[in-house]
Amino acid sequence: MIASHKTKYSADSIETKPGDQTKFACATYQLDSSGTERHGNVSILDFQEKSVKVSSVLETGGVLDLWWRDEGCLLAACASGELHMIDVDKDCALSVHNVAKVSSDILLAVDGSSNTVVTSDTAGIIYSINPDSLEISVKIEAAHGAQGWGAEVWGLALDRHDVNLVYSGGDDCLLKCHDLRTPHTVSTSRYHTMGVCCISPDPVSPNRILSGSYDELVVEWDTRNFKQPLRTVSVGGGVWRIKRSPDNMHALIAGMHSGFHIADLTEFAVAQTYTGHTSLAYGADWLDQGFVATCSFYDNLVNVWHSGV
Template sequence: MAEATLQNLYPSSNQINTLYTYDTVLSADSVEWCPHEPYQNFFVCGNYQLDESSKNKNTETPQKRLGRILLFSISPVNGLKLWQSLNTPGVLDQKWCHNQINGLSILGVVNSEKTLEIYKFKPQDKKLLKPLPVKFELELITSYKIVEADNSEVLMLSLDWSTGKYESQEPEIICSDSKGRWHKFMFDKTGKLILLESSFPMHSYEAWIAAFYYWNTNVFFTGADDSVLLKFDLRIGLDPVLENKTHTGGVTSIHSNAEKEHIIVTGCYDEYLRLWDIRSMKIPVGTLKMPGPLWRLKWDPFGSNYLLAACMSGGAHVVDGHNKDDLKIIESYYKHKNITYGVDWSHLNESEVNKFSYEGNRIISTCSFYDHLLCVTKLYVEDR
């Protein structure tokens, strides 16, 4: 659908305004805001791009995938500031642990070289003979690389922390990969990753997403390019306890609602947002046709009543999710011209948000792939 037509059907409003833009150079596919005070004005942007110089038609060697993790902050005085650019393998997904661990903000990253990486956020006040500006950076503290018997190429595609509802100093992490499998880890008190379990291929194609049910993290879900949504309950065993074939395209996004028990949301290439009650999953309890294929869905961190959606070729949108029978788009953003992949809500409270230009009570970030564009915007959503 042409952009002009989309904007006629899902018009942007004066309630959403661009604060900052940034050219990430490499293709951008994820943005994640730090949830912890006093660093809620910090966020990371992940990059992923094929290295054309590594392409060799005469060998079967996989083409190299380049990546970067960009650490930014925003402030009403200094605007958007890049603090650090870390070269990595291609970044597929990033998530901050919802609670701090040993007083530190911890970031999980999955990449194109079979690896889950864990970084800590370091504010450093480096004072020598005279005071110098505070320095902020990410430091890699541990990683785990999946070992393949045949040394085949594997991309780790997604991750989720178990801490969405209940805090833990030894949280678990669920990941999915390009062979249709899931891997479950624990980040222990010594700061190391322990692989708890890896599955056989549970999906026929790439498992784009794995996500915990935050109210009981024995339960988690995976979704894949085979259009199947699987539910697991490790109290029963390693095999799925439910196979849902409602989706008519690849299942790309799953997010548990931390405020409403039993509720999860899924996104799909078939352009439908689906709301589910996990106690009975024959049919969704709510659906909404979106303006494009869905890649990411995020419940807001202030009450989990609104959803932020990355619709790839169809822009970014805010969905009112108060009423499962009346899901509706209330804001739309079309600054991105080519594949909107990353979206996230800032955790800044309204008093902090008010210090920035324009009217509004929320700040969000979005990013797109082929035009390698990062945007930070301000908007208004009704608190109710």
């Protein structure tokens, strides 16, 4: 561990700032002792000279996921069912630009491109949203779940080569691909034996994605064949987050109860495991010069350490 920082609430998401890999956004979410109020915030943290400093904090209520639209705009998927568009100025001060009430349930994930934002909720619904107005353009009902019940959609990612396609993973153990133009399910994988938590499309190679699940597996897919995976590796804990390195040669993996891992994507094997957190390994992203920032939940902890690559 090179540096650490304690958050006010339980930390669950980290996203490195585009154009400046020393700064990163951190989201928090915490249910109060009464079980009725959900607290949380978004902060910009700066890793400099072996320390983490707070640039700014914005109280938002509980946030489950973050996505940078660009270096001046951050989107937050909130427990209130709202999507917050947050302005980030040159000094990293945060201010709310727009708020959209997307769902009556908790928003769990957010991802996007220059012309599309997607988010999902605990009721099994996926929403495609205009990134400027935050108006809903497409709503995929019952994207996950069956016979009238909705399964939480934790995993969500736009295809990096065809933004009409969105991948989703749910508590129903299914990994799916949807076409936003129809919308309908293009293909479904039933390979994972537990809920699918995260999806990482390959930015270089079309038709390649990684999926991660509570079943402790990271799986590589050719999306043209969801029946049989290309490769798998177990990390010994539920896979909550997969983040590819800037050179796309390694992956940073949040393994929940097993800590954080660096996987070599050529060998498709775990190269390093980091156990400097004492609680659920959730948020993670790559910083500059091989450093990574990670966060864990109940101990409200952010750590910066070196990936070794």
